[in-house]
Amino acid sequence: MTTITSAKHTSQPPRWLGQRLKSLGESLTPGQLAATGRQMLLPLMGILVFVGFWHLAAPQVDTSLGSFPGPAQVWEQSQQLWQEHVNQRERADKFIAMQEERNARILADNPEAEVRIRNYPGAPTFPDQILTSLVTVLAGFIVATAIAVPLGIVVGLNRHFQAAVNPLIQVFKPVSPLAWLPLVTMVVSATYVSDDPMFEKSFLTSMITVTLCSLWPTLINTSVGVAAVNPDLLNVSRVLRLSFWTHVRKVVLPSSVPMIFTGLRVSLGIAWMVLIAAEMLAQSPGLGKFVWDEFQNGSSQSLSRIMVAVLAIGFIGFVLDRVMLLIQRRVAWNE
Amino acid sequence: MSKTHLELTGVEMAFDTPKGPFVALDNINLKIQKGEFVSLIGHSGCGKSTVLNIVAGLLQATKGGCVLDGHEVNSPGPERAVVFQNHALMPWLTVYENVELAVQQVFRKSMGKQERRDWIHHNLELVNMAHAADKRPGEVSGGMAQRVGIARALAMKPSVLLMDEPFGALDALTRAHLQDSLMEIQQELNNTVIMITHDVDEAVLLSDRIIMMTNGPEATVGEDLYIDLPRPRNRVTLADNPEYVHYRQEVLRFLYEKQRKLEHISPRRSGKPEASEGEQPKARAARA
Numbered sequence: 049m050t051t052i053t054s055a056k057h058t059s060q061p062p063r064w065l066g067q068r069l070k071s072l073g074e075s076l077t078p079g080q081l082a083a084t085g086r087q088m089l090l091p092l093m094g095i096l097v098f099v100g101f102w103h104l105a106a107p108q109v110d111t112s113l114g115s116f117p118g119p120a121q122v123w124e125q126s127q128q129l130w131q132e133h134v135n136q137r138e139r140a141d142k143f144i145a146m147q148e149e150r151n152a153r154i155l156a157d158n159p160e161a162e163v164r165i166r167n168y169p170g171a172p173t174f175p176d177q178i179l180t181s182l183v184t185v186l187a188g189f190i191v192a193t194a195i196a197v198p199l200g201i202v203v204g205l206n207r208h209f210q211a212a213v214n215p216l217i218q219v220f221k222p223v224s225p226l227a228w229l230p231l232v233t234m235v236v237s238a239t240y241v242s243d244d245p246m247f248e249k250s251f252l253t254s255m256i257t258v259t260l261c262s263l264w265p266t267l268i269n270t271s272v273g274v275a276a277v278n279p280d281l282l283n284v285s286r287v288l289r290l291s292f293w294t295h296v297r298k299v300v301l302p303s304s305v306p307m308i309f310t311g312l313r314v315s316l317g318i319a320w321m322v323l324i325a326a327e328m329l330a331q332s333p334g335l336g337k338f339v340w341d342e343f344q345n346g347s348s349q350s351l352s353r354i355m356v357a358v359l360a361i362g363f364i365g366f367v368l369d370r371v372m373l374l375i376q377r378r379v380a381w382n383e
Numbered sequence: 384m385s386k387t388h389l390e391l392t393g394v395e396m397a398f399d400t401p402k403g404p405f406v407a408l409d410n411i412n413l414k415i416q417k418g419e420f421v422s423l424i425g426h427s428g429c430g431k432s433t434v435l436n437i438v439a440g441l442l443q444a445t446k447g448g449c450v451l452d453g454h455e456v457n458s459p460g461p462e463r464a465v466v467f468q469n470h471a472l473m474p475w476l477t478v479y480e481n482v483e484l485a486v487q488q489v490f491r492k493s494m495g496k497q498e499r500r501d502w503i504h505h506n507l508e509l510v511n512m513a514h515a516a517d518k519r520p521g522e523v524s525g526g527m528a529q530r531v532g533i534a535r536a537l538a539m540k541p542s543v544l545l546m547d548e549p550f551g552a553l554d555a556l557t558r559a560h561l562q563d564s565l566m567e568i569q570q571e572l573n574n575t576v577i578m579i580t581h582d583v584d585e586a587v588l589l590s591d592r593i594i595m596m597t598n599g600p601e602a603t604v605g606e607d608l609y610i611d612l613p614r615p616r617n618r619v620t621l622a623d624n625p626e627y628v629h630y631r632q633e634v635l636r637f638l639y640e641k642q643r644k645l646e647h648i649s650p651r652r653s654g655k656p657e658a659s660e661g662e663q664p665k666a667r668a669a670r671a
Contacts, residue, residue, distance in 0.1 A: 278471070280467050280471035281473060283467070283471070284467070287460065289459065289461065298473075298484060
């Protein structure tokens with residue numbers, strides 16, 4: 049089920065980005081510009097060499113669905129996927145407009161009449177799947193954080209508790225999402241029974257799997273950060289007779305923020321990787337399902353489309369990490 | 384003589400080690416009057432910091448105890464504010480916020496908002512740090528951070544100010560400057576101060592009284608020297624003062640004749656290498 053909102057799609061970049069780029073151009077002196085150029089040059093060369101190699105090597109690899117897609121086919125498919133999305137949106141907008149018109153007509157005839165409002169029944173497009181995946185991964189990651197940070201603080205503060213919990217952490221940390229998934233699926237189907245479910249079961253299954261796999265790095269880093277607070281600062285806290293909560297809020301937590309964020313970044317990376325696998329297996333909507341469907345579909349374009357998904361997954365993972373880094377710079381005192 | 388302000392009686396401190404208990408302090412007795420500036424001096428490892436931590440309440444004596452104004456000390460508290468060797472400021476708070484944390488905690492009920500703000504500024508001005516109120520500890524020099532550490536401690540209005548080698552990590556000029564500031568502040572506020580130091584000149588210049596400690600383990604009070612020099616004291620004019628020179632020599636004699644520390648002399652010069660020192664070259668050869 050996809051809910052289509054009537055968002056407008058413009059091809060122009062958002063205004064803040066334009067302003068940012070403009071101010072960037074103005075503030076750079078020729079020397080800085082040259083330095084930035086040099087900085088950009090090597091990564092660009094790396095990418096070019098990779099694309100060239102890919103272009104030459106891809107046709108050599110034959111599969112039952114034709115030869116492996118090169119950069120040109122993948123580029124073509126990415127445009128194709130975008131076009132399908134735009135077309136789908138147009139149809140959806142038309143559907144909604146017609147529905148509203150009809151409902152208005154019915155209401156004009158008879159204000160008491162019950163009108164039906166239905167969502168557009170079309171299949172989710174590639175960008176829709178990306179959005180679903182992002183929502184799922186963020187939900188799983190937020191739940192993982194909400195569990196891991198408080199638990200990590202407790203574990204870090206109390207040596208006895210740490211000794212008790214440590215073996216469990218060590219055992220569960222390396223478990224693959226694929227192992228959790230069947231269990232999570234069964235538990236969700238058995239326990240999440242509701243006539244009017246707020247979430248899809250498949251969404252919950254993927255989200256819980258993401259949570260289970262991604263909470264460990266945050267948990268471990270938080271507990272290490274909390275246990276490593278400078279003893280002098282702990283003594284200051286004792287001399288001031290800070291209450292337990294003030295101690296945690298004013299001393300322990302700020303002191304461990306850098307470590308917590310390192311954990312959060314690792315966790316988010318894992319969450320994103322796990323999600324794709326979970327979606328493939330759980331058949332829950334998202335990028336993983338897109339890849340799986342294309343694989344099952346087996347048309348001549350499937351491999352190119354999967355390759356578009358691979359690149360999109362990689363790029364989104366990179367952007368997620370960058371966003372976390374930006375938040376870390378905002379929040380952490382040592383940056 | 385006025386009433387005893389702070390009293391240590393029969394303090395023994397033993398630490399548990401895998402080889403059995405290690406007695407760091409043995410039978411320390413000390414009476415300190417209100418407004419007295421007392422220095423604890425002794426070789427490293429003699430347990431000076433342990434004494435200070437017991438007064439602070441950060442450590443519990445295994446025998447004996449510490450009484451401040453008729454109350455037994457058994458936990459830390461802001462009336463015994465501590466200035467740590469490495470300032471111990473919260474690196475994520477500004478200079479102002481660091482002092483604020485202490486003022487908020489101690490005077491939350493007794494002072495109004497504006498009153499607290501004024502009090503924080505007053506203490507920062509006392510140590511000449513008002514200009515850097517909005518800087519983080521990482522953005523100011525070590526000496527400036529230490530000033531803030533002192534301001535934070537003073538802002539708690541402690542009845543005893545405990546200083547654990549407060550100037551040990553600073554360069555000589557900064558140290559002299561801060562010593563002068565501390566003398567002025569102490570003159571003005573008449574705080575009771577217990578300061579740990581390694582520095583003989585610092586001890587004689589600042590103190591009313593120097594407690595010299597014997598070497599550990601089982602360290603105790605060796606000598607108790609009253610420094611009867613008029614205040615305000617000036618380091619330049621005192622340098623030639625025969626009394627000052629005499630006090631200095633007393634302390635030096637104690638440290639380097641009566642309580643000479645043999646382990647600190649290198650084995651080559653003493654001609655009698657210790658077992659542990661002698662083993663090292665062998666171990667290194669074996670590894671190579």
